[in-house]
Amino acid sequence: MEKIKLVINHQPMELEVDPSERLLDVLRKELLITGTKEGCGEGSCGACTVLVDGVSYASCLTPIANVIGKEVLTIDGFNQTEQYRLIADAFSELGASQCGFCTPGMIMSTYALLLKNPHPTEEEVRLALSGNLCRCTGYNAIIKAVLLAAEEGKERGIKW
Amino acid sequence: MVNKFIPQSLKEALLILSQHDCYIMAGGTDLMVMKHRSSGLLPNFDKDVIYIANLEELNYIKKEDNKIIIGATTKYIDIMNCSLIPQILKDIIIEIASPSLRNMATLVGNIGNASPAGDSLVGLYLLDAEVELTSMRGKRKMLVSEFIYGVRRIHREPDELITAVIIPCHDFTLTKWKKVGSRKAETISKITFAGAYTIKEGIITDLRLVFGSVSITVVRRLELEIKYSGLSVTQLHDKIPEILSDYGQFITPISDQRSTKDYRYKVAINIARDFLTHIE
Numbered sequence: 001m002e003k004i005k006l007v008i009n010h011q012p013m014e015l016e017v018d019p020s021e022r023l024l025d026v027l028r029k030e031l032l033i034t035g036t037k038e039g040c041g042e043g044s045c046g047a048c049t050v051l052v053d054g055v056s057y058a059s060c061l062t063p064i065a066n067v068i069g070k071e072v073l074t075i076d077g078f079n080q081t082e083q084y085r086l087i088a089d090a091f092s093e094l095g096a097s098q099c100g101f102c103t104p105g106m107i108m109s110t111y112a113l114l115l116k117n118p119h120p121t122e123e124e125v126r127l128a129l130s131g132n133l134c135r136c137t138g139y140n141a142i143i144k145a146v147l148l149a150a151e152e153g154k155e156r157g158i159k160w
Numbered sequence: 161m162v163n164k165f166i167p168q169s170l171k172e173a174l175l176i177l178s179q180h181d182c183y184i185m186a187g188g189t190d191l192m193v194m195k196h197r198s199s200g201l202l203p204n205f206d207k208d209v210i211y212i213a214n215l216e217e218l219n220y221i222k223k224e225d226n227k228i229i230i231g232a233t234t235k236y237i238d239i240m241n242c243s244l245i246p247q248i249l250k251d252i253i254i255e256i257a258s259p260s261l262r263n264m265a266t267l268v269g270n271i272g273n274a275s276p277a278g279d280s281l282v283g284l285y286l287l288d289a290e291v292e293l294t295s296m297r298g299k300r301k302m303l304v305s306e307f308i309y310g311v312r313r314i315h316r317e318p319d320e321l322i323t324a325v326i327i328p329c330h331d332f333t334l335t336k337w338k339k340v341g342s343r344k345a346e347t348i349s350k351i352t353f354a355g356a357y358t359i360k361e362g363i364i365t366d367l368r369l370v371f372g373s374v375s376i377t378v379v380r381r382l383e384l385e386i387k388y389s390g391l392s393v394t395q396l397h398d399k400i401p402e403i404l405s406d407y408g409q410f411i412t413p414i415s416d417q418r419s420t421k422d423y424r425y426k427v428a429i430n431i432a433r434d435f436l437t438h439i440e
Contacts, residue, residue, distance in 0.1 A: 021202055041199060044258075
């Protein structure tokens with residue numbers, strides 16, 4: 001066990017954990033932050049996507065030792081924000097979420113994209129979400145929702 | 161009980177490696193899959209682990225003496241976005257895994273993992289890349305193509321760390337990358353191909369065909385490159401069947417869950433033919 005310091009959802013924390021414990025398990029099991037989902041457990045589905053220092057990470061493949069001193073943002077820390085509301089509204093308006101299991105990951109990948117590129121093309125959206133699998137929607141609704149969120153963000157002058 | 165080490169500097173890491181036989185964890189995108197058990201359980205490491213992802217002194221890309229040097233903890237995303245990096249390596253990286261894995265994974269990790277389906281390796285063989293190995297005993301360099309000698313087999317001594325990849329600069333007329341997988345993203349290759357050529361005054365002075373996922377290690381044949389250099393474009397086009405048959409002997413794929421032996425062989429040859437036919 002090691003004492004590990006990091007920031008999770010804006011809260012500085014010091015955790016006593018095994019350095020190889022997956023960030024996903026630290027979130028869900030130790031801290032009961034359960035918005036982040038586990039799908040495949042091998043980095044292929046994107047359900048566990050979180051942001052680490054503003055870029056997307058697969059939390060199922062991240063040993064906690066790799067995020068020492070870093071800022072982790074999960075859907076649970078993001079969902080209080082205006083930016084989240086905008087993305088979530090676009091998803092619900094266009095039916096971009098059905099069973100909902102992939103949605104936290106989809107939204108975190110969307111946020112990671114818009115942080116870097118507030119006005120993406122459709123192709124850029126497809127590339128940015130290429131690591132997030134959805135078995136319900138067939139993706140088109142999700143891609144449109146991200147483009148709508150970007151459009152709305154521009155109109156409302158949202159700073160990503 | 162295994163030890164877990166989180167060194168704060170390269171020096172400390174080398175000291176640990178001189179005393180312990182460790183798994184070296186960079187981005188974790190291969191090791192965490194290999195050692196994964198089920199949800200909620202710790203990954204199953206059967207020997208000590210050293211975590212190097214946060215060693216900032218190995219996070220760099222620089223150019224020295226016409227060579228690009230990439231530090232061990234530099235992530236794919238930073239390599240892909242760096243103007244110093246040859247186009248073929250960028251073309252390869254953008255098709256590896258997914259955006260989040262490219263934010264985590266390192267090029268050096270792909271070398272250390274030495275999978276026959278490691279996409280970046282095909283580019284590194286083509287570019288004559290070397291690894292820099294560092295230990296308390298000193299530094300040494302080795303071609304990536306010699307460093308990897310089998311499926312997940314590398315010439316790293318237990319006390320050594322791969323500290324950098326060194327890529328010589330080339331002036332190819334054209335480079336070509338082709339990856340065949342089940343889908344566009346998040347796919348492990350069935351077949352990969354990297355090609356490059358240099359034409360000077362109508363003569364092909366350098367012709368490289370490199371294949372991945374079709375043998376236990378990446379296939380690059382220096383003797384065939386010598387055999388087919390110095391031809392004009394027309395002469396080369398006449399020799400395409402001979403070139404394909406020469407390379408064909410070294411394309412010895414297996415059937416597995418991703419593809420079959422026959423499919424891999426046939427598609428590898430077709431991609432090579434397409435590459436050679438388009439040389440002009």
